[in-house]
Amino acid sequence: MLRINRLKIQINTTNGLYGYDELFTDGLNILASEDNTSGKSSVIAAIYYCLGFEEIIGGKGEKVLTAVYKTAIEEGEEVWPVLESGAYLEINNGKETITIYRSATMEGRSNKLVTVYHSEMNNIKIPGVLIEDMYVHMPNSAINVKGFHTFLEGFLHIELPLVPAADDGTRKLYLQLIFSAMFIEQKNGWSNIMSGMPFLGIRESKKRVLEFLLRLDTLENEKKKDSLRTRDSSIKFQWDSLIKELNILVYREGCIPYGLPLSPQILSEEDLSNLIIEKEDVEIKEYIEELQVEYNHLTLLKPRVVDNFDDIQVELNATENSIEDFERELYKNRGLFHSESISIDKITNNLEIIETDIRNNKDAARLRTLGSELDLATSKDTCPVCSQPIQDTLIPHSGHMQVMSIDENIRHLNAQKEMLEFAQSSHRRNMEKIQVRIKQLENSLLTLRSMAKSLRNDLYSINENISESIIHKKLQLDAEMNSLYQLVEYINTKKHKLRELSDDWKEYLKDKADLPKKKFSDSDEEKIKTLRNHFIRNLTQFGYKSIPNLNQIDISMDSYLPVIEGFDMKFDSSASDNIRAIWSFVLSLLETSNEKSGNHPGTLIFDEPAQHSIVSSDVEKFFNHIIKLKNSQVIIGMTIRDSDTRQTINELPSDSFNLIKVPYKAFKKFSADNE
Structure with a gap:
């Protein structure tokens, strides 16, 4: 569970301290401004930035932030250069509250450094509060103890799975990917469902995220299959290497191996005993005995x-x-x-x-x-x-x-x-x-x-x-016997290794046979059915008209995304209906997860959801639907230029949402009390 309690932005300029400080509540939060350039998106970007999720916006570090964090603040006709800037974000996981600080511009402090205060924002300066420094967007920041996303994963009680990567390895399903299904930013987020998802080297990342949020059993099965594929490759590689090594050494001594299994199989003791080495059509131990007889004969000869x-x-x-x-x-x-x-x-x-x-x-x-x-x-x-x-x-x-x-x-x-x-x-x-x-x-x-x-x-x-020949022959026989003795010892050692690999292969085959025969469990099928029902219900409620018969829409069992006759439904949707489809799908994920015990953290962010001039009546239905959601927090950034949108917000029950008005310029000069 994730709840955003408070955001405080501080920007030090040559004219003093400017900033922004607001509280958020459970349920619907509307961050409203009269103008699209007032800084509303800059405020929302600070939430992404503090959580280390700015890749959803399109990059890493302070470069994704607007000039107000890095260059200058405008105040009327005055322009004040920025000296330092950063943001505090107070979040809660249902039991504990922490405050996160990350700088945007600060001499001597990297923007990859994140400070975590184990307290509410008002108490961060009280002596005794635990303070930890961590790092983000550096190698292993998602797995190392001091990696911020490692900490955040534990704080949110999220157990991220290992999933197949593009390089055929496995990687953790990063938090940035998961939250890109919940945080819809203004510029790229409205082009398609989960279009803001960054590429982080995860194969079929959208599919893996949806499996995780819905907690599908198939994700665990995919992990097992991937683990089995890795084991299969490992055993085959070790087996092949061992057989090649044995063949090289055996042939080097002029011997021929019999009974060597070229590929992995379950070997019995009889199979291992049938693994023999011959030289000149004689079993190697007998051949060594013959050499010993010849050597003994030479010692009896007169020198x-x-x-x-x-x-x-x-x-x-x-x-x-x-x-x-x-x-x-x-x-x-x-x-x-x-x-x-x-x-x-x-x-x-x-x-x-x-x-x-x-x-x-x-x-x-x-x-x-x-x-x-x-x-x-x-x-x-x-x-x-x-x-x-x-x-x-x-x-x-x-x-x-x-x-x-x-x-x-x-x-x-x-x-x-x-x-x-x-x-x-x-x-x-x-x-x-x-x-x-x-x-x-x-x-x-x-x-x-x-x-x-x-x-x-x-x-x-x-x-x-x-006699030089007798001495030479004795030395030759002695050397050959020693080499063959070593070969016998080596083969005995490798027989033991073959037995171990055979046991591993047996376990692999057993685990492979134990895999579920069906791709989807009954629970998975029920979750996908529930997701479809919510999605179609939401489309109907939000005025989706591009497809006359919404029952044609299905959820793909391959990608878990909405399709019509196997094709992405976006191709049959108008621009405004594509926005309605994104509303519907994002909300359906949350609703399905809540009903079916999924992994959804319960927080959504929509920046400018009323794209392409969606009629105000549908926006009102969108707001009312969110108000009825349980166990959720939704933050919406809205520009209210026209009277219809303003009237839509004004007609919402005042106690059903938290209205945060953003003035013409979001960042105002702080008084001494705000510092």
Whole structure:
């Protein structure tokens, strides 16, 4: 709940202190002036400014305020330069009262600084009153403890939801957005429903605001869906990263993984135990055991060359044969890699041609559709001269040849595109596999050539020398065993991570299944129905005539805004009826929220609502409707130039509203008592 109790504006000039000081009440408050340039809108702007909502007017900071706050005050023929200016706003949340101060022009004080006095305005200078400084319109001012809008959210007992943002993240539904549905300013606010809503990076901001004000269950469901989308992306990303990392490390060691799930799924213990790594068609643990046997055998060999000469010669021949085999395979794989690369380039070129053809055919289809709407013969595949059928192709017509139409062409080209994209993806996967195999072969060749060198050194060494090949082989086996041991340990660790991700995926699927099957709950449907009923009733009461049958009007279940046959009803409304529609919708939101326990704070501001010369009888109905509202405060800025408007206000019951008369110039010189 928000109630504005008092506004006090202070403007220090070279001729002393000028300002404005008025009280507001519950119910209807009419801020009336004889002239549109008296400063009435400047007074209302101060309310926005103190609350940090000036973005609804069209900007941030003091630049949205009129020159009277920044430059000079006129008094008769005199002009007095402004030295300092600021405003105090006393508000209440139903239980507590605070006073907000924000400067507009002040040396050494930023207009982003807001001072909050935890008391009524009359008591702000009493010792012991809690005073807090906060900031507004700075990063995190809506979430940090010292952010003014964080404080205001708590003070008004509003719990703002996190909603989808334009950058695919989530952000808090800012107070400025919510109050733009309740504070209708003079310049832009009357062009359409909630037209004064600033852009703050929230996706479908009008929809989110209406969901919040009406407290629709669908808002909570949307939050859940958005949270699920985030979880889905996060789990898939972590899963994909883990599998890629595993594959890189496994292939680097010349191993092949089996049973690795490429996408998130619920894994049993059996699934995890089936995740195995093989090297040379042997399970990795068995392969390590074979290496250990070979290593143990080498330790039993006599270390001198003379004792192993024949074995060294045999092994050198075998090693050189292996090198030749590996080189042939490497050459073959490099050729395959080059071939796959050429295939991908050709497919990419073909895809570009097909995409161009698809665009051209779609353009042709659009032009033909436009032609058919103009009732041209050529658009109906008919010659306008001889009325004979014509083909939408330049290929000569043949009686035995069926030529495809543009629509068939598009379907055929799309099918070709899908086929080529699949082939392109397949070739890229082949390239990745070939690249891994090339790396394995290169590593193996490096090892074999190093071994061959050691064996040759042994053959040409002095017989009493220690065998270099035996030492080299033992070092190689030891290094390979250590690498494979580390790989086994790493895989065991990642199995644990896979199990955690699998559990997360299971919870995600469970929460997704628990989402309501219907978009709207019964309560939501009842609230939207109530909003429509109030809206149509208000349109009828305020003299809306643009649509003869108001029962044609509905509330869109997508945007929650009024539509006719799916289109914005503004397009069927005259300028004055568009104003009546804004009155009706803004008031209907408040009425529906009051009846259905919504989140509406209960305060409305209308600056110059009688736009486009609306007849005074409808303005009177507008005022009387507001007077009958419960649990509300409505502040209306009105210019009473003509006698009809003045008579309309005079005929209202004097005890049913608070009339605040704004003189020719709203800002008058303060006496010493006002300072």
